[in-house]
Amino acid sequence: MDSRDKVLDQYSSKLYKNRKEHVIQIEDGESNVIAADTRAIPGIMTNRGCCYAGCKGVVIGPLKDVVQIVHGPIGCSYYAWGTRRNKAKGDENTKNFLEYCFSTDMQETDIVFGGEKKLKKAIKEAVEIFDPACIMIASTCPVGLIGDDIHAVAAEAEEMYNIKVVAFSCEGYKGVSQSGGHHIANNGLMKNVIGTGDAKPVKYSINLLGEYNIGGDGWEICRVLKRIGYNIVSVMTGDGSYAEMKNAHTADLNLVQCHRSINYIAEMLKTKYGTEWLKVNFIGIEGIKQSLRDVAAFFNDPALTAKTEAVIADEEEEIAIGMVYYKSMLKDKTAAIYVGGSRTHHYINLLKSLGVEVILAGYEFAHRDDYEGRQVLPLKMDADSKNIESITVVKDPAKYRTFHTEERIKELKEAGLPIESYDGLWADIADKAMITDDYNQFETEAFLKLLKPDIFFSGIKDKYIVQRSGVPSRQLHSYDYSGPYAGFKGALNFARDVTLAVNTPAFSLVQAPWKSEPTLIGNLGGME
Amino acid sequence: MDSRDKVLDQYSSKLYKNRKEHVIQIEDGESNVIAADTRAIPGIMTNRGCCYAGCKGVVIGPLKDVVQIVHGPIGCSYYAWGTRRNKAKGDENTKNFLEYCFSTDMQETDIVFGGEKKLKKAIKEAVEIFDPACIMIASTCPVGLIGDDIHAVAAEAEEMYNIKVVAFSCEGYKGVSQSGGHHIANNGLMKNVIGTGDAKPVKYSINLLGEYNIGGDGWEICRVLKRIGYNIVSVMTGDGSYAEMKNAHTADLNLVQCHRSINYIAEMLKTKYGTEWLKVNFIGIEGIKQSLRDVAAFFNDPALTAKTEAVIADEEEEIAIGMVYYKSMLKDKTAAIYVGGSRTHHYINLLKSLGVEVILAGYEFAHRDDYEGRQVLPLKMDADSKNIESITVVKDPAKYRTFHTEERIKELKEAGLPIESYDGLWADIADKAMITDDYNQFETEAFLKLLKPDIFFSGIKDKYIVQRSGVPSRQLHSYDYSGPYAGFKGALNFARDVTLAVNTPAFSLVQAPWKSEPTLIGNLGGME
Amino acid sequence: MLDVTPKEISERSALRINPLKTCQPVGAMYAALGVHNCMPHSHGSQGCCSYHRMFLTRHFKDPAIAASSSFTEGASVFGGGSNLKTAIKNIFDLYEPDIIAVHTTCLSETIGDDLVTYITDAKIPEGKIVVHANTPSYVGSHITGFSSMITGLIHYLSVNTGEKNGKLALFPGFVNPGDMREMKKLMTLMGVKYTMLPDTSGVMDSPMTGEYTMYPKGGTTIDDIKDLGNCELSLALGEITSTPPAESLKTKCKVPFATLPLPIGIELTDQYIMALNRFSKNEVPYIIEEERGQLVDILLDSHKYSQNKTVAIYGDPDTVLALAQFTLEMGMIPKYLVTGTPGKTFEAKANELFEKFGVEGCTAKGNADLFELHQWIKNDSVDLMIGGTHGKYVAKAEDIPLVRAGFPIVDRYVHSYLPLVGYKGAMRLAEMILNALMDRQDRDCADEDMEMIM
């Protein structure tokens, strides 16, 4: 019996039926099909979060100049306060609200009599204290149920205070995971923010999409891009701002790092403003190099291309000795990796380049295209996905502009440039790897025992479970408060951290000596 | 039986015979005679230190620009490192060595074969590393016994390196207490340092003698003196320096704060350079005011006198409310006070002004004149005091100058100015106070029980003994790491610290409840 | 840091900024983790469960297990009964706990899910147990939720059989496993037989063994919870947190109760010891007396460094009140006491404390937030802050030393293993407070004022 069967066979028939579609072992050359983006099973300890977590927690959360009022009881706002490492830096022109947590702290009376009045009052107080350029409202479970019309409140406030006020109905119960929240956030930003600015386009300008500046990743990526000569219009949304995002429509090109959370905006920007998008991966040396070369190929300016190669050579040189050392420390190790909806894929090649093979992988909330590539699109809708609004945008004649002609785009695509293209996890995962969609505590434990990876990458809820079973465990959501891991320097940081993790001396001290052989006592100088 | 008898009667006859001369109860109007500056009794837990402690620890220790090499085994230098709070501040022109501890760290071979060679080497190393303007050498017990000639080594080094090198033979066994060390230090400084500078006299210039800048006292005193318009030539020795002390002979007037430790220099300066000295007391408002007025009276310049009164008024005003408050907190308390050889006296009036009566007092190492006043001088020499060299200086015709004529000095003395005069502890101590010279652990405990003072002032060795018997205890050697206590502001600091000490909440928590009455438990809401 | 916080304080009645509380369910989850072989279960959207597990894991650096009903939009409209039923089956099948402790969420409460009926109707394997507590997020705080789950456990399980068991029922309050260990140590030393509920020691501070076990050795056993009904007396530590369960045990099983503040510092630990002494009639052993005397000695020795120093204490109500009393015993002035948990008791108790120690200019506020505390500090600063991690931004912004104590501490290690309660805990607390103040003195002093001896 193979490992997959050994695990799935422990399920009751009903669970087995569900989970067998989500757990597959990669077969070389075959078509590997996986079920994804379906409901988590009640009682099964999924690692998933909710719609609110995807919308407020992930996508809009990093917008630093926005007062983000969570409309609901206190918990949801509290848990999203300072817990995701989307770093941001204010300056004289940018108020930084990310160190703050705003909530309407709904009480029983608000639930009974409705919370709109309190929300209005909260907005008023926020305006009076902080005078922000933009307020966003995120609703939590009870708000939708009691029927508070947060969009009407937002519209009224926008008029009353002459600032931007955007509401997101991201109640936790919507959809099947964070993923619904990403979509809702994408829609809201597209409808209310992007394109509302009046900046003029600048040359070689780029939006970086789906980069949340965890541990400063975005800063490191932007450093390299700027070094080559690109102008960053906006980053969505790491260290991002309402002020910049308004003008995102003016960029020449969109780079998509996290496909799952932001592909909606990428697509809509293409439709509405004509901006092409490229899937990039700034994690791992090969990915970075390929991505930078793709971007250069898109712009096709010899100076940019030359600078790209020069920067690559220089940055690579700087970390070369370190990477060789860490590779020597990590060679032939195996890893398990379970992250949200894109990151698992991003790290596979970085690990491979360090000699670490991923033998167990999966996503928390990915869709089938994140595994199998965008070629499987469009996906069949189910009852749950239908509940998440899908908006349609049309060309904005005033602001629509294209960098290349349609023909040129076609040529570039034919030349292999990943314009509007993403091949998913399958593109890089090794043969025989075990894949678990919406992985849960039970499977984690079971596969750990069977496959015995040398290191485990996931989140805080697993971290100590895994560590307690003797396997070094690193958080790949928060980088265990290290980072950046993106870019050349980030790869070195990652390699260092992984090396430290697998060489933590205390692992060799887990076994008490009285549990094994009796050991000798010290120097028996006087004991004849 | 009175308290004195109750305590002394517990002694064996031999001890009784010795101690009865040292323990007296002050009688009003009578002549109160006390034995002092005699040998401590072996086995009795005296609080005294040794000759080295008086010389290196007290007098020369504070000289900041001097590399002070303690010649001996490591301990003596180690114990004098950072343990006395003679603060000092370096600047671009002043190397500050006070944070350092220098020793020849003598080993057995040095004891056997002599330590001069090592001392020479140490001086060489010090010169090479620090290039100091002055090195002082202090010898400890074995050095005298094995016959190392540190003075010859000093002379040779002085010539070789062209810097000032001064040696002090202050072996711990010399004399009966720190007091011998003071004398040796005074002699050495007088012979080798004072008068060697070539600065020109400046107007209204002052040396502050016997002020060691504990907790910044000297700084606070100098601040006030400078505010009035005096020029400080040197402070001996708090925050003092070789560089300044060289020119001490140029001052118009010497102010003596600690009589015991520095009266030798005051006298010799008068003899050799003609400088008059005044006993001052900058501790306690009345003392400060009197001292400032005395100094003004000496100079007798109407502008200085007016400024003196203005400064007094201003400084007094600043602390007035605080002093009233603290007095209200301390009124009718009683105190015991046991400090070195001058300080006990200094604090009596400050305490009195706060409503605290001193009922038990004494010195560690004072001489009879410190108790009874200089009118008892000269004192009869005994075997021990004869062992401490007493040097004789003569008028230095080149540098001798007087501020006043002899007649004028006579007038001033007759007008009550304390020129060359000190009335000792008796001048201020209350009637019936118990006095214990060279107080010891046994008497401390016994008198504590009998006299029950509200607060006890002494040193670290007593502090916790006293505190453990339930009496708040403050160190008056180190001010318990607070201060300054001198000057107007210092008086306020002192009042605050004493108030805090007697109001420490934990004193009311000493008794565990199960040791006394059974107490009620909490809110018995449900216990019917 | 916190650059947009204005010094000027404005009245707020709707906008909560930088809260000092979170919602009931996470407290309920923590309480349930203190039951042996128990799976906490969150009846609501899976996001709640995920957030709560993260919160607890980050504080304890140990796995916090819990399952969720994983509501979808459908369940939210039609009720979560079916989800709960499925969850119960799956949990018992897969994770094999002896008991599932369900708590509700704002979602299931808003739609009015009837947990009693759901649980009655559920298929529960022979010998297994499901209990629940109603913990709507829009009422109270995590402290309330903690209370509610204990009450729920009592409600479902405790029985007065008519035969007294000679034990004390101890409700420890919302404290760390290290505190619970210290409370138990003192009960053992006082010869008190007891059941503590909950008891997260051995669960949230369990040792590394090289093998992961979902249910570690610790936690109150189900039999002991049942037997609570036969206790002689219950002692509720932390009056705000622990009175409700004590009352419910009285109501259900006629067990009389006494309430006490959390035993932090000298006098409050004295009260705890005296209560144990009354209960067991055993003399206080020398070891306890010695620890107490050592603590008093430390406070006397060090008073100069703490006395008259001002401190802002924030966090959970019982913790803040007990910490405040200890700072007063150290001679400090607890200038600002704030908690996010609503309720009038906090302010009343705080004001009693100020009066008892005769300190002036101190303010206590319940249902408050860190933003307001920060504004107070901007207007009139303090020498020290004591509280959880969230105060670190204020501490950095205003350059105030911070002693971490209470919940949550998500940016440091070891805290959950070592006590704040009891005389030993107070020694540790005194060391932390003194070090913070003295390190600051060393940091800020001019070179010439650096003290070797302090």
Place this chain on the structure above:
Amino acid sequence: MLDVTPKEISERSALRINPLKTCQPVGAMYAALGVHNCMPHSHGSQGCCSYHRMFLTRHFKDPAIAASSSFTEGASVFGGGSNLKTAIKNIFDLYEPDIIAVHTTCLSETIGDDLVTYITDAKIPEGKIVVHANTPSYVGSHITGFSSMITGLIHYLSVNTGEKNGKLALFPGFVNPGDMREMKKLMTLMGVKYTMLPDTSGVMDSPMTGEYTMYPKGGTTIDDIKDLGNCELSLALGEITSTPPAESLKTKCKVPFATLPLPIGIELTDQYIMALNRFSKNEVPYIIEEERGQLVDILLDSHKYSQNKTVAIYGDPDTVLALAQFTLEMGMIPKYLVTGTPGKTFEAKANELFEKFGVEGCTAKGNADLFELHQWIKNDSVDLMIGGTHGKYVAKAEDIPLVRAGFPIVDRYVHSYLPLVGYKGAMRLAEMILNALMDRQDRDCADEDMEMIM
């Protein structure tokens, strides 16, 4: 701060600057304080005694009693016999100890005072005892003096009566009362009957009772010291400090001995537990196993904050070596290990440790001083310093966080009450080290890099 220390390192062979040791007598005095009803006595000038009492009082914040022979110049020339005779009489008369433990000084040693004769000739009251140790200040250090006094006590008192007492003789090394308590706790848990010499717990950390007693409850009793000669085995903790007394007990009474490093951290505490296990044949109880597992868990959880951090450790040789091992277990790099105590063993042991853990670029030096360490740091700094108070100037000058551990700590409180040894002590040490490193990260990070979760 320390502005005149040059970066350039020059060879020194005569000038000691900023020493990391002090003289034998103070160690002897500390050892003597660990004997019940004992008056330590300093045979020399009264200044020695005064300095030593100050030193000990400042570290422990508790009275350190001792008397002196109060040499004058005459005694220094003609010998201190008469002074000692007088002292012995006065001490027994006035302070009523059961035993006087005399140590010599450089003064009495240089003049060649014959203590054995003096004591033999002295009038010692019936039932009272006088012992002595030769502790010339120009040999070894305070560590040597501590050893010497224990050896002196054994030499005078311990007797092998031929009847084994089933006990372990434990020499705890130069540690705090809090450490001795922890060592005793572990022996008790392991079911080991023991005599510990010296035992300063209950003496130098005795409780405040409102009444001063010159001889508190603690300390090794004279009967127990006598009975040391009948122990089955002696265990010398801290090889450099405790081997000499163990050897002397073997020589005098044929008690075999084993030596171990101070039990700081995991492996060294393991060795201690295993030695106790061998002795008592009792199984290791779960409570010890649990503490150990908690400690391992903490180190795994927090490794990122300690791993590869460089540390300079200075102080007493056995303490430095054991602390170094624990920092290695935390993944740190003990870049500089220095002690002032002379002797070759320190460097050899340190180098063994570096080799065992495979760390490179680490330097250990015995008979060294803080001035040299400072120069090393100036040339190549470290992330952390661990040691006593005297390092604070270097720490401030070079802006390095300092964890206070070892002797002397004269600028902080509480340290002497709580252990560094044992698994519990290591938890405390881990907390101090992690807090120091993490506080520094928080202090130094840019606002945008301030982490809520760590």
